[in-house]
C-alpha cells in the first residue's frame with residue numbers, strides 16, 4: 001500500500017452480507033413457528049445450490065473462487081429466493097431458480113456488483129412465467145411437518161394443504177364482483193393480510209430495523225416503497241372501499257415487508273442517490289399495486305422491481321445530489 | 330458571543346491514536362550533522378541561491394531569495410558551513426530530487442542580527458514584505474505563502490484559526506496550542522489587523538480539551554476572539570469544512586475563503602507570524618510529531634532541512650518498521666527514502682509496522698452500497714467517479730465533479746470492497762492534466778507551425794507581388810512599346826487571389842476546430858486545485874501505473 005489512506009475501516013462485503021442474513025433470522029424463526037421446519041430445509045438447499053453454482057462459474061471465468069464465494073452474496077440471493085418462493089414448491093424448481101439467478105442474472109453480467117437486475121426477482125419472474133401454477137400454490141395456514149414437506153418438495157401435490165394466495169383470491173374474487181369483505185372472510189385471510197404471513201411480516205420489519213440501525217440500508221427505500229403503497233392503495237380504497245382492499249391489507253400481504261427491507265434495498269441493482277432511491281422505490285410500489293389489482297400474477301413486486309431496475313441508470317443520472325460548493329446553482 | 334455550529338455531510342471517525350504522542354511536550358530536536366535545505370518550496374515556488382560552497386552562514390541568514398511571486402525567502406536554519414548546492418531527494422511521494430543547500434552546522438547556532446520588526450509603525454506593505462522575507466508560509470500542509478493570503482484585505486471580517494488537527498496520530502498543533510497559546514493568539518491578532526478582520530474564530534476538535542482550555546484562557550477578556558470546540562469528525566480540519574462548521578458559509582467550488590469574508594490560517598502559521606514580527610525570527614523550524622511504531626513517540630521542534638532518519642532515531646523506531654509516512658494516515662504519503670529533509674509542510678512522521686498498518690484486504694468489485702457517498706465530505710458520488718475513472722471516461726468524471734474531490738480518503742476508508750478509490754481519482758486527475766498539457770503543447774506547436782506557414786505565405790506573396798510589379802512594369806513598358814508598335818497583347822489572369830482565399834479559409838477552419846477541442850472545466854481551476862493535481866501527479870509517478878483494479882480482465 002503506497003498511497004493514502006493507509007487505514008481502513010474494518011468493513012467487508014462479507015460483513016455486509018452476513019448482516020443481511022442475520023436480519024432475516026427473526027422472520028425465518030417465525031416462518032418455522034407458523035409453517036413448520038420445511039423452510040429451513042429450503043434455505044439449506046438454496047444456499048448449497050447457490051454456492052455450488054457460484055463456485056463453478058467463478059472457476060469457469062477464472063476468478064478467485066475463494067474470495068468471491070466467501071463474500072456470501074450468493075447465499076443472500078439464495079435466501080431471498082427461498083423466502084419469496086412458495087415453501088411447498090418442488091425442490092428442483094427452487095434449485096433451477098437459484099442456479100439461473102447466479103449464472104444467468106449475476107455472472108453473465110460480470111458477477112458481484114455488475115448485475116443490472118435483482119437476481120432473486122429475476123429468478124422469480126422467470127419461474128412464474130415458466131411454471132405459473134406451481135408458483136401460485138401456497139400453503140394455507142397451518143403447521144406442515146417435515147415428512148409432509150419432504151413429500152411436497154419431492155413433487156407430490158397435496159391440495160388440502162396448498163391453495164391460492166390471499167392476493168390471488170382477492171383479485172379472482174374482485175373479478176367475480178364479490179365485495180371485498182366476503183372475500184376477506186375466506187380461510188386464506190388472517191387478521192391483517194394472509195393468515196400466518198402477517199407474523200412473518202413482523203419478522204421482516206424487525207430485520208429491517210436492524211439493517212437500518214447497522215446502516216446497511218438507508219430509510220429512503222423502505223419508506224418510499226411502503227409510503228407509496230399506502231398512498232396509492234389508500235386512494236383506491238377511499239374511492240371505493242367495497243372493491244379495493246385497505247392499505248393495511250397491502251402492507252401485510254404477499255412479500256410487501258420482505259420486499260421493503262430486503263429486496264428494493266438491493267444496492268447493486270437499485271438507485272443510489274437519495275432522491276433516486278425515493279423515486280425508484282415509489283415506482284416499484286406503484287407498479288406493484290397495479291399488478292396486484294389488475295395484472296395476471298399473484299404478486300407484482302418482482303416485475304415491478306425488474307421494471308424499475310431498467311430505469312436505474314436514468315434515475316441516478318437525473319438525481320445527482322448537489323456537490324459541496326455547487327449548491328443553489 | 331454564542332453562535333450555533335454547522336455541519337458538513339459525510340466524514341469518518343478513524344481511531345485517533347493521539348494518546349501515543351499527545352502527552353509529550355515539545356522538545357527541541359538536536360542539530361543534525363548535516364542539513365539539506367531545499368531551494369524550491371513547491372512546484373512553482375522557486376528561489377535563487379545566494380550562497381556558495383565553502384561560505385560560512387549564520388542562523389537566520391537568507392540563502393535563497395524569491396524568484397517568483399509565489400515564493401518566500403529561504404534561510405540557513407543554523408550557523409555553519411555551506412558544503413555545496415546539490416540535488417537531493419525530496420520529502421515528496423514522487424521521490425524527485427531538487428536543489429538543496431547542504432549545510433554542515435558548527436554547533437554554535439549563532440544568529441545573524443535580527444532586531445525585530447516595528448510593526449506598529451510599518452506600512453501594511455512593509456509588514457507583508459517582512460513576512461515574505463521571514464519565509465512564513467502556511468504550516469497546515471499547503472505551505473501557501475502567508476503574505477499573499479494576508480494581502481487579501483478589505484473584504485474580510487472573520488479570521489479563522491485552524492486548530493482542528495483532524496488527522497489521526499498527529500499532535501503537533503495540539504502541543505503548540507497547549508504550550509504556546511498566548512503566542513499563537515498574538516500572531517493571530519497581527520494577522521487579523523493585516524487583513525482587517527473584526528473577529529477571530531479558533532476551531533479546535535473537541536478531543537483536545539487542554540488545547541481549548543489554554544486558548545480560552547489566553548483569549549480571556551478579548552470579545553473579538555472565540556475559541557470554538559468542533560465535533561471530532563475527519564476531515565473537520567479541511568479548510569472549507571472548517572469554514573462551513575464555524576460560520577455556515579459553504580465556499581463555492583473554485584472560490585477561496587477570502588471571496589466570502591473569511592480567511593483561514595493554521596495555528597502553527599499564526600505562531601510563526603508572531604515569531605517573525607515580535608522577535609524578527611524567520612521560520613527556521615517547526616513542530617513535528619514522531620509517532621507510530623516507535624518506542625518514544627514525541628513532538629519535536631525541528632530545524633528545516635533535518636534528515637528524516639535523524640529525527641526518527643530520536644523516537645527509537647522499532648525493528649519491524651517497514652516504512653515511514655509523512656503526514657497523517659488519511660492524506661499523508663509513504664516516504665520514498667529516509668534521508669529526505671523535513672520541510673515546512675512536514676507535520677508528522679509515522680513509523681509503520683505490518684501490525685499497526687496491515688495491508689488492505691484484496692480489492693473486490695463495487696457493490697454500489699453507497700457507503701462512500703455517505704462518507705464523502707464533498708458530497709460527491711465516489712463510486713460513480715470510480716467507474717468513470719476506471720473506464721478512462723474522463724469527461725464524465727469531470728462532469729461528476731472529479732476536481733471537487735479533496736482526496737481526503739473517507740470513501741476508501743469505508744469501502745467494504747476495499748477499493749483504493751483515491752488512487753483512481755489521482756490517476757484520472759493526472760491523466761486529464763497530462764492531456765491538457767499535451768494539448769497546450771500541441772497548440773503551441775500548431776501556432777508556431779501556422780505562424781511559419783503564414784510567414785512563408787507572406788514571403789511568397791511579397792515575392793510574387795514584387796515579381797508581378799516587375800512583370801507589370803515590364804509589361805507596361807512592352808505595352809508602351811507594343812502600342813508604339815501598334816500590336817495588343819492580352820494580360821495573363823492572376824491566379825494568386827483565389828488560392829489565397831482558400832488558405833485563409835483553411836486557417837479559419839483550423840482555428841475553429843481548435844476552440845472546439847478545448848477541454849472543459851480545467852480552465853476554472855483554482856491554484857489550490859492545480860497544486861492538488863500536481864501532487865496527485867507526483868503520487869501517480871511514484872506508483873507509476875494506474876491502479877490495477879480488482880482482478881478484472883474481461884470487464885471494462
Ligand code: SF4
Pocket residue numbers: 694695696697698699700701702711712715740743744745746747748750
Ligand atoms: S463504498 Fe465501495 S463498494 Fe460501496 S459503493 Fe462505494 S465504491 Fe462501491
Ligand code: SF4
Pocket residue numbers: 704705706707708709711733734735736737738739740741750751
Ligand atoms: S477522497 Fe474525494 S471522493 Fe473520496 S470522500 Fe474525499 S472528497 Fe469524496
